[in-house]
Amino acid sequence: MTEQVNIAANTHSAISPEHLARLLQISQRLSSTLRLGELLSLVMDVATELTHTETASILLVDRSTGHLHFAASTRGEVPRDIVVPLDSSIAGWVVRHGRSLILDDVQTDERFYANVDEDLEFVTRSMLAVPLITGQGVIGALEVINKEDDKDYTEQDVALMESLASQSAVAIVNAHLFSQSDLIAEIMHELKTPLMAISAASELLTRPEIPQEKHGELVGMIKKESNRLSKMTKDFLDFSRLESGRMRLAREVVPLAQIVEEVVSISQAQAAARGIEIEVNLAPDLPTDAGATAVIGDADRLKQVLLNLVSNAIKYNVANGRIVISATCQNSEVQIDVTDTGPGIEPEDIEHLFERFYRIPGSESAEGSGLGLSVAQKIVEEHNGRITVASTVGEGATFTIMLPVTAV
Secondary structure, X not given: OEEEOOOHHHXXXXXXXXXXXHHHHHHXXXXXXXXXXXXXXXXXXXXXXXXXXXXXXXXXXXXXXXXXXXXXXXXXXXOOOOEEOOOOOHHHHHHHHOOXXXXXXXXXXXXXXXXXXXXXXXXXXXXXXXXXXXXXXXXXXXXXXXXXXXXXXXXXXXXXXXXXXXXXXXXXXHHHHHHHHHHHHHHHHHHHHHHHHHHHHHHHHOOOOOOHHHHHHHHHHHHHHHHHHHHHHHHHHHHHHHHHOOOOOOOEEOOHHHHHHHHHHHHHHHHHOOOOEEEEEEOOOOOOOOOOEEOEEOHHHHHHHHHHHHHHHHHXXXXXXXXXXXXXXXXXXXXXXXXXXXXXXXXXXXXXXXXXXXXXXXXXXXXXXXXXXXXXXXXXXHOOXXXXXXXXXXXXXXXXXXXXXXXX
């Protein structure tokens, strides 16, 4: 095992002119990329390219828990609920000490956190890990794993990775700040409408010339907009936690049939008010609590997703319409469909539906935070699933959730 101290003054001597030119080129792209997902993908692609290695991962420190979580990996979507402790892991050692580390045989190192390999069904042989350091401290670690042809990582690999990590850490902080400021600006814009309505109604209630019979209407408006603010606040917090990776989802067997039943029960009053019928079709081969396979995840959060889809299907449906909730199991996945008989969605709107605060033209006055579908998409993706929508204008829309089924 070889350890390399992270001393910037010594790194450039090990970097060839060609690699320096490449790092300069990458530096310009890193400084101009403010979308975190795009930035992390770029960093990992460059890391594997420069070190000729099989895969790369970026782990960031969650300040609220003190643990590391996977922010990205070239192996595809990594569940954020895979937690790596700071005190008993290689990445944790790198973050704690602020130093780079080469391990030619990871499996024999006492700091190796084997749970990650087990969760991802992967075998880590060799590793080079470097800290992501900013002026405020170490924010995480960048790892390259399994050098091609089972070769050893070199001094040049360390120098390249440390230089890349130095640039990347600053870019990651900037991307976080941009995302937060952008979200805050959008939130404040969205809050203005209900706040103005509450303020106006409250002010009118104080005027003696307002007829007594109007007071009930104004109080109703205040109550309605207060409820809207409450829902907005919850959605804002959910979105922020999901975006930052601070929301920890449960990992348990999900009772799908029970969730559907509870969602229908909760939604019946809202549907009945518009004369809308809710029909449920559940396949007999759906995974159950006692079965050999199941959907593993957070039942409450998946219920939140389904409730959002059914609520939207009621809200945007035609009066006396119909909603069908169906669930089937196919190809090691559960498919849940929520179909309505509403006016449908135009193709140009479908591609924007899951964007935060997006509303279909003409529906801007509808209640809601504008974040419901964005939150739903993030929750489903945290379960290694996906959510899509298909629609024919004039005939309705179908939202589809696909969730993986695993052995238990």
